[in-house]
Structures are given as C-alpha cells and as structure tokens.
Amino acid sequence: MLDPYRRFRYAKLIHAVRVSLGLLATILLTTGINLPHGEWASVTMLVVIGGLQHHGNIGKKAAERAIGTLLGAAIGLLLIAQQAWLGMQWLTYLVMCVVCGFFSYHAIGKGGYTALLAGITVFIVAGHGDNPVSDGLWRGVDILIGIALALTFSFALPSYAVYSWRYNLADSLRDCATIYGRIIAGQPVSDDEHVKLMNRLNALMVQQRSLMPSVSKEVKMSMNELDAVQRHLRMCICTLEILGNTRPDASDPEVMAHLQASMNAEHQQIRVQLIGMARALKTGATQRLKRPLEPAVNSTLDAAVYYPLEGYRSLIRQFALNVGELRQELAKTASRWNI
Numbered sequence: 413m414l415d416p417y418r419r420f421r422y423a424k425l426i427h428a429v430r431v432s433l434g435l436l437a438t439i440l441l442t443t444g445i446n447l448p449h450g451e452w453a454s455v456t457m458l459v460v461i462g463g464l465q466h467h468g469n470i471g472k473k474a475a476e477r478a479i480g481t482l483l484g485a486a487i488g489l490l491l492i493a494q495q496a497w498l499g500m501q502w503l504t505y506l507v508m509c510v511v512c513g514f515f516s517y518h519a520i521g522k523g524g525y526t527a528l529l530a531g532i533t534v535f536i537v538a539g540h541g542d543n544p545v546s547d548g549l550w551r552g553v554d555i556l557i558g559i560a561l562a563l564t565f566s567f568a569l570p571s572y573a574v575y576s577w578r579y580n581l582a583d584s585l586r587d588c589a590t591i592y593g594r595i596i597a598g599q600p601v602s603d604d605e606h607v608k609l610m611n612r613l614n615a616l617m618v619q620q621r622s623l624m625p626s627v628s629k630e631v632k633m634s635m636n637e638l639d640a641v642q643r644h645l646r647m648c649i650c651t652l653e654i655l656g657n658t659r660p661d662a663s664d665p666e667v668m669a670h671l672q673a674s675m676n677a678e679h680q681q682i683r684v685q686l687i688g689m690a691r692a693l694k695t696g697a698t699q700r701l702k703r704p705l706e707p708a709v710n711s712t713l714d715a716a717v718y719y720p721l722e723g724y725r726s727l728i729r730q731f732a733l734n735v736g737e738l739r740q741e742l743a744k745t746a747s748r749w750n751i
Contacts, residue, residue, distance in 0.1 A: 430566075466571060466623070469626050477526075481530075508534065533552075573627045577624070620645070654727060655727050678728055682728075685736060688739075698742075698746035
C-alpha cells in the first residue's frame with residue numbers, strides 16, 4: 413500500500429473503497445446521533461470526493477463547497493424567514509429565481525463551482541420557501557459534517573496527481589524511444605502500429621497538461637518548472653513527427669547504412685536517455701538522471717554524395733538536445749516529484 417506505482421495502478425479501486433468507507437461513516441454518525449436530514453452529509457461526501465481521484469484537487473473543491481454551502485444556506489434561511497413572517501409566496505418564488513439566475517450567470521467561468529453549489533443549496537435548505545427554519549439549519553449542519561468527513565477520508569491513502577504525472581511521463585518517454593527506433597530502422601510511419609503509438613503519445617501529453625495544477629499544489633513545483641518539462645516533451649514529439657516525414661528513402665540500403673554508421677553514437681545516446689528517464693520516473697531511482705553521458709562522436713559522411721542528409725542529421729541532433737534538456741529538468745526537480 414506504500415508503493416506509489418501500485419497505488420497508481422489500483423487508484424480507482426482505492427478511491428472506491430475510500431468513498432464507500434466515507435459514506436458508511438456519514439451514515440453511522442448521522443443516524444447514531446439521530447441528526448435530522450442526515451442524508452445530506454452523505455450527499456456532500458459524494459459531491460466533494462466522489463469524482464476527485466487526485467488529492468491535490470480535494471482541498472480546493474472542499475473549500476469551494478463550504479463557501480457555496482454557507483452562502484446558499486444563508487440565503488435559503490432568509491427566504492424561509494421571509495415566507496414565515498410575511499407569507500408572500502410570490503415574493504419567495506421571485507427572489508429564488510433571481511438569486512439562482514445570478515448564481516447561474518457566475519457559474520460559467522472562474523468560481524463557477526461555488527456559484528453552482530450556492531444555487532443548489534438554496535433549494536436544499538429552503539425547498540420552495542415552505543421548509544421550517546429548523547430543517548434548513550439541520551441541512552446546513554449536515555452538509556458541513558459531510559465536508560469535514562470528506563476531507564478526513566481524503567487523507568486515507570491519497571492518490572496524488574504527481575503519481576499519474578510521473579508514470580504517464582514514463583510511458584510517454586518509452587513510446588518516444590519506440591517510435592524513434594522505428595524511424596531510424598526504416599519501418600513504415602503510415603502503418604497502424606506507428607499511428608497508434610503517435611496517437612497515444614499525443615493523448616498522454618494532453619493528460620499531462622490537465623494534471624499540472626494539481627501536481628504544482630501537491631509537490632510545490634512551480635508551473636514554470638512543469639511547463640519546461642511539458643515543453644521539452646512536446647518538442648520531442650514534434651521532432652519525431654518531422655523525422656518520420658523527412659526520413660531518407662529506406663529502400664536505398666546504401667544510404668541507410670551510411671546514415672546509421674554516421675549517427676550511431678547519437679542513436680545510442682538518445683535511447684539510453686529516454687529509457688533511463690522512464691525507469692527513473694517509474695522506480696524513483698533518480699541517480700540515473702545524474703549519470704554523466706559519453707559525448708557522441710561520429711564519423712562524417714561524404715559531403716558530395718550525402719549532402720541532402722545533413723538536414724535529417726541536424727534534426728536528430730536537435731532531438732538529442734531536447735532529450736538531454738528534459739533529462740536535466742527532471743534531475744533538477746527530482747527531490748520534489750519523487751514522493
């Protein structure tokens with residue numbers, strides 16, 4: 413249970429057990445002390461952590477839920493009081509519609525989750541204005557209990573976003589190594605296997621972007637540092653796409669043989685770095701990232717005959733440079749993401 417990789421692999425199962433135990437706790441607590449409308453504590457538990465797999469998001473969502481709940485509960489209680497004292501049903505309906513329209517306006521954009529929950533809580537507490545004041549108060553209390561329990565259970569074997577970030581990045585680097593190997597070996601770049609690998613690599617890169625805010629909160633890495641890693645990965649993927657489309661004619665064995673011979677050191681260095689980074693990310697053995705590399709020294713090609721290949725060789729050197737810079741970024745931040 414303390415192994416990050418296993419917790420990443422079984423994150424959904426752990427999350428399901430955590431939520432189930434949290435719901436059981438809310439049920440036992442609210443029924444044990446006979447709290448009215450205790451079901452709202454369970455509802456809140458599901459709202460706060462039911463759909464949140466990563467620990468970095470839970471605190472923010474819980475705070476938004478608490479603010480929205482308190483605001484909505486206060487407005488709901490005022491509506492109940494207005495209905496009880498003045499008895500103006502039409503005024504209650506009008507104010508409810510105006511208030512919820514206001515919250516809906518702000519539900520689109522920043523702070524939208526808080527605004528949406530505030531509007532929902534108005535109806536949870538007040539109903540259509542005919543709920544007793546005591547019911548509204550108890551529902552507000554139940555919701556706050558649900559928030560407190562949700563935060564408590566969120567710390568039980570949390571699934572950190574940095575785990576997903578690490579292991580997705582490791583998979584991306586292995587795919588980069590596989591795709592690069594296919595390109596330099598002259599394998600077709602239009603077949604299903606190559607396209608599948610490229611699509612998976614692009615999908616993983618998009619997932620990495622969505623994880624970055626949570627990772628930044630969890631391990632105190634700045635967004636600039638995470639952006640640097642993301643940028644180097646994106647440049648590697650773009651370079652691979654260009655290499656695949658500008659590769660010399662693989663049907664000419666003499667050209668490919670000379671190209672392989674002249675770039676063998678770069679090929680070896682690129683593979684060592686990609687696989688080494690992937691292993692360091694997956695196992696936590698970050699010393700791999702700090703091992704010095706032998707400088708790549710290659711023979712030269714006959715400039716008169718193979719001058720058109722210089723552009724392709726330059727792309728490979730640029731790819732090697734991007735891979736090296738990515739390795740340096742990971743080594744520099746290893747003490748924070750290796751948790």
